[in-house]
Amino acid sequence: MAEITYREALNQALREEMERDESVFLMGEEVAEYDGAYKVSKGLLDAFGDRRVVDTPISELGFAGLGVGAAMVGLRPVIEFMTFNFAFLALDQVINSAAKSLYMSGGQVSCPIVFRGPTGAALQLAAQHSHAVEPYYVHAPGVKVVTPATPADAKGLLKASIRDGDPVAFMEGELLYNFKGEVPDDEDYVIPLGKADVKREGGDVSIITHGKMVHVALQAAQTLEKDGIHAEVLDLRSLRPLDVDAILTTVRKTNRAVYLEEGWQYVGIGSHIVSLIQERAFDWLDAPVLRISQADVPMPYAKNMEQAAKPSAARVVDACNRVLYRNGA
Amino acid sequence: MATKVHMEALSPTMEEGQVVKWYKAEGDEISSGDVLADIETDKATMELTARGEGTLLKVLVEEGGTAPVGQVIAVIGEEGEDISELVEGAGEAPKPDEPAPQATVEGAREKQAAEATAEEAPAGEAVAAAAEAPAGREGAAEGEAPGAPGTPAEGVDGGRIKASPLARRLADEAGLDLASIEGSGPGGRVVKRDVEEARRAPRPEAPAAAAAGAPAGAPAEEGWRAAPVQVPEEEYEDVGISQMRKTIARRLVESIGPVPHFFLTVEVDMGRVMEARKRVNALLEARGQKVSVNDFVLKATAAALRQHPEVNAHWHTDHIRRYHAVHVGVAVAVDEGLITPVIRNADRKGMVQISAELRELAGRARERKLKPEEYTGATFSVSNLGMFGIQEFTAVINPPEGGILAVGKVEEIAVVVEGEVVARPRMKVTMSCDHRVIDGATGARFLQTLQTMLEEPAAVLL
Numbered sequence: 169m170a171e172i173t174y175r176e177a178l179n180q181a182l183r184e185e186m187e188r189d190e191s192v193f194l195m196g197e198e199v200a201e202y203d204g205a206y207k208v209s210k211g212l213l214d215a216f217g218d219r220r221v222v223d224t225p226i227s228e229l230g231f232a233g234l235g236v237g238a239a240m241v242g243l244r245p246v247i248e249f250m251t252f253n254f255a256f257l258a259l260d261q262v263i264n265s266a267a268k269s270l271y272m273s274g275g276q277v278s279c280p281i282v283f284r285g286p287t288g289a290a291l292q293l294a295a296q297h298s299h300a301v302e303p304y305y306v307h308a309p310g311v312k313v314v315t316p317a318t319p320a321d322a323k324g325l326l327k328a329s330i331r332d333g334d335p336v337a338f339m340e341g342e343l344l345y346n347f348k349g350e351v352p353d354d355e356d357y358v359i360p361l362g363k364a365d366v367k368r369e370g371g372d373v374s375i376i377t378h379g380k381m382v383h384v385a386l387q388a389a390q391t392l393e394k395d396g397i398h399a400e401v402l403d404l405r406s407l408r409p410l411d412v413d414a415i416l417t418t419v420r421k422t423n424r425a426v427y428l429e430e431g432w433q434y435v436g437i438g439s440h441i442v443s444l445i446q447e448r449a450f451d452w453l454d455a456p457v458l459r460i461s462q463a464d465v466p467m468p469y470a471k472n473m474e475q476a477a478k479p480s481a482a483r484v485v486d487a488c489n490r491v492l493y494r495n496g497a
Numbered sequence: 498m499a500t501k502v503h504m505e506a507l508s509p510t511m512e513e514g515q516v517v518k519w520y521k522a523e524g525d526e527i528s529s530g531d532v533l534a535d536i537e538t539d540k541a542t543m544e545l546t547a548r549g550e551g552t553l554l555k556v557l558v559e560e561g562g563t564a565p566v567g568q569v570i571a572v573i574g575e576e577g578e579d580i581s582e583l584v585e586g587a588g589e590a591p592k593p594d595e596p597a598p599q600a601t602v603e604g605a606r607e608k609q610a611a612e613a614t615a616e617e618a619p620a621g622e623a624v625a626a627a628a629e630a631p632a633g634r635e636g637a638a639e640g641e642a643p644g645a646p647g648t649p650a651e652g653v654d655g656g657r658i659k660a661s662p663l664a665r666r667l668a669d670e671a672g673l674d675l676a677s678i679e680g681s682g683p684g685g686r687v688v689k690r691d692v693e694e695a696r697r698a699p700r701p702e703a704p705a706a707a708a709a710g711a712p713a714g715a716p717a718e719e720g721w722r723a724a725p726v727q728v729p730e731e732e733y734e735d736v737g738i739s740q741m742r743k744t745i746a747r748r749l750v751e752s753i754g755p756v757p758h759f760f761l762t763v764e765v766d767m768g769r770v771m772e773a774r775k776r777v778n779a780l781l782e783a784r785g786q787k788v789s790v791n792d793f794v795l796k797a798t799a800a801a802l803r804q805h806p807e808v809n810a811h812w813h814t815d816h817i818r819r820y821h822a823v824h825v826g827v828a829v830a831v832d833e834g835l836i837t838p839v840i841r842n843a844d845r846k847g848m849v850q851i852s853a854e855l856r857e858l859a860g861r862a863r864e865r866k867l868k869p870e871e872y873t874g875a876t877f878s879v880s881n882l883g884m885f886g887i888q889e890f891t892a893v894i895n896p897p898e899g900g901i902l903a904v905g906k907v908e909e910i911a912v913v914v915e916g917e918v919v920a921r922p923r924m925k926v927t928m929s930c931d932h933r934v935i936d937g938a939t940g941a942r943f944l945q946t947l948q949t950m951l952e953e954p955a956a957v958l959l
Contacts, residue, residue, distance in 0.1 A: 423663050423689060454663040454689040455682075493682055493690075 169352055175345040177319035178208045181326035182246065184356070186216055189244060192330055195222040195231055196248030196285075205250050206286070206345050232258035232283065236265045239281040239335075246330060249285035252301040252339065258283075259304060266335035267310030280333045284326070287315070288380065288430045289467055290342035292474060298467035300431030302378070305337040306407045312336040312361055313407040317382035319349040321405055324359030332361060341380040362409035366418070370398030373488045374418040376441060377428040378404040381479065385428050388484035399488060407437060415441060416449050423454040424491040428484055433461040455491040460484050499574030500549025504564040507536060507543040508869040512679065514538050515563040515740055516570070525553045527573050539744035540836060540872055541865040549573045554580055563740075567685045660687035667692040697814050698751060741833040752893050756812075757932040760891050763944045765951045767907045767922045773954045781849065791881050792848040794904055794926075795855070797950035799823045799843035800957045801943060802877055808943040809876050811897040812934050818897075826875030826895065829859045836862050837895065839875045879904065889925040899934035902947075903927045924951075 172180075186192045193216075194209055200223040203210040213221040224231040228249060235245040249255040255262075266279045289298035306313045312334055316322040322340065329336040351357065367382055368389050375385040382403045389399035402418050404411065419425050425445060427438035438459040445457050463477040504514050514536040521533055531547045551573045558570040572580050658675050660668070664687045668675045671692065678695045680687035738746075770793050778787045802809040806819040823844040826837035838858035840851055861867050877899070880892045883906035892903040905925040912921045926947070930940040950956045 450662045451666045452663055454661045493688060 169350040171348055171350050172319055173345065174316075174319045174322050174340070174347045174349070175206065175208055177323035177349075177351055178326055178340070179210060179212070180351075181323045181330075182209065182212060183215065185327055185330045186212070186220060189330075191242065192244045192246065193220045193222065193238075194246045194248065195224055195235060197224055197226055197250050199223060199248050204248070206342065208345070209248070228255045228258040229261060232261040233265065235281050235283075236261050236269075236279060239266070239279045240269065240277050244280050244282075244330060246282045246284060249283060251297060251342070252285050252287045252305075252337075253297045253299050255283070255285070255301075262305065262311060262335065262337065263308050267308050270334070271310060278333050279335050282326075282329045282332075282336045282338050284329075284338035285340060286342045286344075287339040288341055289474070289478065292469055292471060293342075293467075294469040295466035298474075300379075300429065300462070302339060302407055302429075302431060302437055303435060305339075306437065310335065312409065313339065314361060314405065315339045315379040315407060316405060317344065317367075317379055317403055319347065320351045320357075321359060321365070321403075323351055324357050325361065325405065327356070327358045328361050331358070336361070339379065344380050347383075359405075362406045362411055364405055364411035364414035365403045366400060366414070367403045368399065368401040370400035370422070372398045372400075372422055372424075373492055374400045374402060374422045374425040375428060375484060375488065376402045376404065376415060376418065376425055378407060378437065379430065381428045381430050384479060384481050385484060387481040388428075388488065391481060391485050392488055397488065397492065404441075410444075412444060412448070415444060419445050419449045420452045423452055424457075426458045426460060426484065426487040426491060428460045428479060430479060431462060432464055433459055434464065436461050455493065458487040458491055460487050499554065499572050499578055499580050500551065501569045502533060502545075502547070502549075502571035502573060504536070504558075504566050504568050504570050505545060506566045506681070507545070508538050508540055510540070510744075510869075510873070511538040511566055513563050513565040513740075516558050516560050517542060518560055519556060521547075521553050523553055523556055527551055527553050533571070537740045539740050540869070541867050547573065552576045554578065565679070565685075566681070567683070658687065659684055661689065664688050664692045668695075671696050698755070739833045741831075741836070745834045748895070749893055752896050756894050756896055758891075758894060758929050759932050759937070759940075760927055760929055761937070761940045761944055762889060762925055762927040763948050765924050765926060765948050766912075767924045767951065769954055770951055771907070771922055777848070786849055786852075788848045788852050790907055790924075791883070791904070792852045792855075793951070793954065794881065795825060795827065795840065795843060795851055795879060796848045797947055797954075797957055798877070798879055798902060799825055799840075799846075799851075800950055801947040803844040804946055805939075805943040807939055808900055808930075808935055810899045810934050811876070812899060812931055813897060817899075817934055820876040822876065824874055824876045826872075826878035826898075827855055827859075828878065828880035828892075829862045831863045831865070833865075836867065836872055837875060837878055838862055838867060838872050841874070877901070883907065883924070889927050891927055892929050894929050894931055896931075898931075900928055900930045900940065903929065 182194060186194070194212060198205045199209045200213040200218060200221045202223075203213070209221060232247055232255065235247040238245045249258065262283060266281055269277045269279050287302060288300035302313060302315065305311055312329070312332065314325050314329055314336060316325045316338075322344075326338060329338050368386060370389065373392075375389060377385045382401065385401045389401055392399045400418050400422060402414060404415075427441050429437050431437065433439075436459070438461060442457045442459065446453065460479045460483050462479060465477055468474050468477055507514065517535040517537050519534045521527060521531065527533070527547045527550060529547055529550050532544045533547050533553075534545045535542050536545050552575065553571060554574050554576070555572045556570070557572070558564045558568075564570050574580055659680060659682070660675055661682065665675060667689060668678065668687070673692065673695055675687060678687050678691050679685075681691050682688040767790070770790060774788065774790060774793060781787050802823045802825075806821065809823060810817050810819045822842060824839050824841045825843040826839045828835055828837050838855070840846070840854055840858075843851060846854070858867065858871060862872075875895070875898065878892075878895050878901040880901060881904040882890055883904055887905050888908070889905040890903050892901045894901050903926065905927075907922050907924045909920050910923050911918050912923065913919075914921065926944070928940055928944055935943075
C-alpha cells in the first residue's frame, strides 16, 4: 500500500485510464500547460500530448457541450470544471444533453462522459464559490453522481467512472486534494459505482454522509467514543446509484441515524436519505432521523461567520446525542 | 413564542421530581440560565435552570407538588401572550398521596363500581362502598406499572401513546402493553430502553388477575374489606414520603422480588488488620491522616473483586457483564435514608485515597449534593453496620449488581485456636449473591479470597 495524496490518486487514475484507452481525453481550463488549477493533471500534457489534454477558454457551457458531442460519437471525454460552482451554465448540457440522450434516442446514443471537479466550500471562497451542487446533479435520472472522500476511493471510483458508459458527475473537493491516505498497489484498482463504504464501525448510532464531510463525521465519532458511544460512519461514495442496502443495514443495526452534508438542508441529499430510511426501516427506528447541514444562508466570506455557517463535528455530536436521548432533549 | 419549562431528568434514574422551592414567581422576568426552582429528585436536590427568556407567565406545579419527568411545569413567554394551548393538558401533577395514574384508576374505579352495583344492587351502600376501596387498591396495582412510580399516562396524548416505531415493535414482540410503560423520551415518548427496562421488571400478573376476579367475587368479601378497623387518630401520625424513600421502596421491591438472593457468611479473624492499622496510622500521623478498619475492608474487597471477575459482575437478562474495572459502591446513611456513593477503580487506589474520597462523598451525600455520576456505576457494593453494633446482617442487592457485602462489627470473642480457648477480634461478613450470576461455590471462593486478604493484609500488595 502506498500513502499518497487525493490529488496524486486522481492523477494516477487519469494516467492509467488514458494509457489503457486511447479514446479517453481530458479537457478543461488550465488542465494542460498549467498542469491543472489544482495540479491534478500534472505531467499529463507531457505524457499524452495536446490532442489528449486540451486547454479551453473560460466557457464551461461551451466545452461541456463539446465534450457531450465528443462522447456521443464514441470518444470518452473527462471534462474538468475548475469548480462545479462555475458550471451552472453547463448544467444545461449535463442534464438536457448528456443525461437524457440515451433515453430520448431509444438507447441508440449513449454519452460516456465524466464531468469532474471540486464541489462545495473551501476556505473563505464566499457565496458564489462555495456551493455544494450535488442536489442539482443527482435529481435528474440519467446522470451518475460520485463523491469520493479518500485517496483510495478517488482513484478507484474515477477509474470506474471513466469506464462507465453513462454520464458521471465526479465530485471532489479543494480541501481534499492534499489529504493523504493509503491506496492499494493493485495494477488496476477499480471500485464499482453504487457501493457505499463503512468508514468506521459502531453499534450505537449511524452517521451517514458523503464527500469531505466524512472526515467531520469521523471526528465527531471520535468525540462520542470518549463517552463510550460507538458511532458507525457510512460513506455513501455514490449518490446515484445509491447503495440503499448499506443505508438500511446500518440503520437496522443501530436503530438511530443522522445525515451530515455540507450543503443546505432544504431538499439537500439528506432529505432523500431520511425519506428512504423512514419508508424502508420505520420499525427499526428508535428516534427521528436528524440532519446536519450548512446554515440556510449563502456562504459568508468572513472567517468566523463561515465557520459558524458550516456543519461542525460538535453539531454532529449534538445531533447524535439527541437521537440517543442523552440530553433529556 | 412561548417556552415550556419541563420537569427535566436531572439525574439518570430520575422519574419524577418534587418542586421544593420556586425562586421566580408569575410575572418575573426570566433570562436564560436563571435558576427557576429547587427540585428534589430521587437522590439529591438539584437546581432547575431556565432555558428560555421572557416573563414567567404561568406556574403549573406549585411548591410541594410533584411532576413526572417530561411534564410541563411552567411557561415562559411574552407578557399577554396566549398560552392556553400550552397550558391545556399539562395540568396539575398528581398529589403524592393519590394513586398516580389517574386515567387508569378512573377507568378501574368506574368499571368496579358499575359491575359491583349491577351485580349486587340489593346490597346497596355496603357494595357501593366496597367498589370504592378495592378499586383504589387494584387500580393502583394495575396502574403501578413495573418500575414506574410516575405516570404511564404521561406519554398518552389524548388517548394516543407516543412511542418510537422500534419501541412499539419491541413491546409488541414482548407482549407488553405500551400504555403501561413509562416513556423517557421527549414528551414522554416510549423508546427502546423503556421497553427493555419494562421487560426486565416483574409483570403485575397477580394484581391484574385479582382485579379481574374481584368484580365476580363474593360481595361478602368486599363487604369485609370495605370496613377497615378505625384506628384512633392520636395513636399515629402519617409522615410524607420523600423522593429518596420512594426510590428506596421501589428499588428494594424490584430487587427482592426478581433477584434470587442467597447468603454466605464467613467470620474473619481481624487480628492482623487491627495490628496493621495501628502501624499504618502511626506512619500517617505525621501527615495528619489515618485509616479505619472499614478502609481496610474496602481495599481488601476491591482486591478480591479484581481476582474474581465472575463476582464483579452484573445481570443483564440475556447476558452477564463481567467487569474488569472495580468500582465499589459504599452504602452511606443520610437523613432521608441511604445512598451509595461510588469509589471508582478502588483496586487501584491506596487506602488513604479511598478513605479521603469516601469521607468527601459521604459528606456531600448527607447534604444531598452528590452528582449522578458519583452515585451510579458501581460494579459491586459494600454496606457496613458495624458502627451501630450490628454483628451480622443481610443486605439487599442493588440490581443489576451480582452481589453485596454486609460487614458487621469487629468484636473480641472467645474462639478455639489449636485446642485452646482464646480471645480474638473477629468480624462477620455476609455476602448476598444473585444466584443467576453467582453460584454457591463461586461466592464461597470469593469470600475465601477476601478472608485471606484480611487475615493476611500483605496479600493485598500482591
